[in-house]
Amino acid sequence: MIPAAFDYAKASSVDEALDLLAADGSRALAGGHSILPLLKLRLAHADRLVDIGGLAELKGVAAHDGGLRIGALTTYRELLDSALVSQGYPLLAEATDRIADLQVRNRGTVGGGVAHADPASDMAGILLALDAAFVLRSRGGTRTVASRDFFRGAFTTALAPGELLTEIVLPPLPAGAGTAYAVQEQAASGYPIAGVAAVVRRSAGGCDHVAVGVNGVADAAYRAAATEATLRGTAGDAAAIAAAAARVAEGVRVQGDIHAPAEYRAHLVSVMAGRALERAIARSA
Numbered sequence: 001m002i003p004a005a006f007d008y009a010k011a012s013s014v015d016e017a018l019d020l021l022a023a024d025g026s027r028a029l030a031g032g033h034s035i036l037p038l039l040k041l042r043l044a045h046a047d048r049l050v051d052i053g054g055l056a057e058l059k060g061v062a063a064h065d066g067g068l069r070i071g072a073l074t075t076y077r078e079l080l081d082s083a084l085v086s087q088g089y090p091l092l093a094e095a096t097d098r099i100a101d102l103q104v105r106n107r108g109t110v111g112g113g114v115a116h117a118d119p120a121s122d123m124a125g126i127l128l129a130l131d132a133a134f135v136l137r138s139r140g141g142t143r144t145v146a147s148r149d150f151f152r153g154a155f156t157t158a159l160a161p162g163e164l165l166t167e168i169v170l171p172p173l174p175a176g177a178g179t180a181y182a183v184q185e186q187a188a189s190g191y192p193i194a195g196v197a198a199v200v201r202r203s204a205g206g207c208d209h210v211a212v213g214v215n216g217v218a219d220a221a222y223r224a225a226a227t228e229a230t231l232r233g234t235a236g237d238a239a240a241i242a243a244a245a246a247r248v249a250e251g252v253r254v255q256g257d258i259h260a261p262a263e264y265r266a267h268l269v270s271v272m273a274g275r276a277l278e279r280a281i282a283r284s285a
């Protein structure tokens with residue numbers, strides 16, 4: 001498979017990248033594991049690829065206001081190697097360790113995967129549950145978009161033409177919260193069919209923080225608002241978990257494909273939701 005012809009430019013700074021991306025038909029190239037396959041399949045088009053892979057200012061993980069700032073060019077391997085991630089965000093570490101294969105984890109970037117916006121992406125559901133925000137820059141300025149407002153549809157995001165995702169911002173986890181990710185994968189490829197990420201804090205008064213991100217089910221990853229509302233304020237017992245999990249696909253159109261008809265996928269995601277919630281509650285201090 002050969003992509004249509006395109007020009008190539010390598011940016012030496014973020015400002016230069018933004019200047020190059022301002023031209024119509026320009027797209028950013030980071031690790032290449034998302035955009036290049038789409039170009040080869042002619043499912044995406046670019047007049048020019050702007051290589052940002054060498055921009056050190058967009059790499060790294062750093063503590064910030066009790067949370068984290070993750071540069072968009074940080075690889076999955078660098079996330080796994082970060083003590084800030086493993087110690088402070090076990091949900092992120094748990095899920096990153098199962099993304100794709102070793103080669104992709106070594107070269108693929110977190111920001112590239114987020115901007116790609118594959119509806120099945122593990123990272124999308126996880127970042128939603130962690131209340132992440134995305135910093136977007138263009139020649140016109142900088143804005144920050146909440147994760148729940150970022151994913152608009154299949155391979156479609158809030159990124160405007162000429163904008164570049166430069167970093168992911170994670171707020172601190174609520175003290176005492178437990179986290180978990182449950183996913184049903186395709187047997188051959190390991191690609192998610194339905195995944196649910198949960199962050200739950202159960203205190204003496206019941207579950208007072210509930211955040212649930214879902215991937216692989218609808219045309220975009222989403223927050224399961226009905227599940228969150230159902231579990232919030234309960235004791236987090238088996239009955240409450242079951243009631244909350246049953247509503248995980250409420251308000252979205254469940255997708256069907258060759259791997260899972262819509263009805264089966266709806267069943268799978270409710271099972272994954274129950275498992276993720278049960279584990280997260282069990283891990284809540």
